[in-house]
Amino acid sequence: MNTNETNTLLVIDDDPLILQVMRLCLPEPDYHVLTAQSAAQGLKLFVQHEPDAVLLDIQLPDESGLTALQQFLDLDRRVPVILMTGHGTAETAIGAMSGGAFEYITKPFEPDDMLPVIDSALETSLMARRPAVLPSEDQEAPQVTSDRVLGNCPAMVEVFRSIGRVASRDVAVLILGETGTGKEVVARAIYQHSSRQDRVFHAINCAAIPDALLESELFGHEKGAFTGADQKRIGKFEICNGGTLFLDEIGDMAPAMQMKLLRVLQEKEFERVGGSRPIKTDVRILAATNRDLVAAMADGSFRSDLFYRLNEFTMRLPALRERGDDVKQMIEYFFAQFAALLGKPLISIAPETMQHLMRHPWPGNVRELQGVIKQTLLKASGPVITPGFLPCGFAGVFGEHSVAAVSESSSWESGLRARVGELAIDGSHGISAEIHDAVDRIMIREVLAANQGNLSATCNRLGISRPTLRSRLKQLGLQPGIPKR
């Protein structure tokens, strides 16, 4: 997914101070904030600018925020609307979520609480609205704001045929493939070609949310359902009624959650956590995983009844190394696309560079390819991409680069090995968390610094979404912006 573009947010509040705070908290070039002080003015801006998300105060001078919400949804249901409420009106806002609001935030709010909600809304908007263009579609003038899904090899042609066959049928689709093979982009293409294309599309990464939270994220909860549940919450199955829900990394879902998901798929109804009233829902499920679900069923970690329910139609995306000449097409396409985005002049790729790239096994598939091409372009000077511009340590590049990479890697690898060894011997617990945190801290700080603190660019380079980066920064106690040395 491309996160290089500015996100446009429409903020509607009659309090000029709130509008001012929003402009300060959401700076250019990551965000472009449009402001309005009335519902009528907001609607006008919405039609003129087609923003990516809306922040809407529930109490406006000319009409109720809830009436305005309905008007926004009637114009485009795919644009997430976040309601801003005072304490007295929170119940009303929560109720509005089952009517289509994306989320609500209670005033006064801290930027740290508000920004993840906004980023998640922007991410949702991008996934629903950014076109995933298949080869059979008009490519005369591919828009910069679209993702072209490339592929001519027989396995990809079969994937495109399958998308055509299954998109308009209201069945669950299971998308299988290694990491970075394009499962999310295929899910978006299915949604965008389905009869639900004008309704909401939400995605949940089942591996990124702890089990206890995932349940209330999917099904919602009643007030007082558990310690800390001081407000009712509306879950995705209620918000997405009539729409599509993409369950990414489904193979990582805990067994208890699998059972609850199976029930909602079979009976088309569920209860909020701590609730007893069944709620009907009509949600199309698209699911994806890079896990081997057949093996997971064999070892008992994935329920076979859920597998068959999700598997009304299966699509298997080939690894990049199995796509033959498609790799060459992608290399040329991404070099041209990223050069244009970086404002670099037209470039040509030296035949030896192409050979190195074609020989690489691409364990991280298309995402790895995109990362390598971006790094190469950032290093490149002049119009020809020679092998010397390929990233250090990039397999297949011999000579000084590989020597440097090997000695660099052996020093950090031996340091890492020594630290893990120490922890293993001294009886420490939580070794995995300690080591991952240490690695993430270095990686995030370095990439933030290399990108002058620009969050979009950092996410792009790391290959993670903005909500993921924000929550990781918070967990690690790091500040966004340029890290101090």
Ligand SMILES: Nc1ncnc2c1ncn2[C@@H]1O[C@H](COP(=O)(O)OP(=O)(O)OP(=O)(O)O)[C@@H](O)[C@H]1O
């Ligand atoms: N066939 C393709 N043509 C062009 N771009 C592609 C293709 N497949 C994937 N991409 C791009 O590669 C990147 C990774 O794709 P995507 O996020 O869909 O992979 P994924 O399989 O869902 O990864 P993960 O398993 O890690 O979640 C995205 O930027 C996507 O647009």
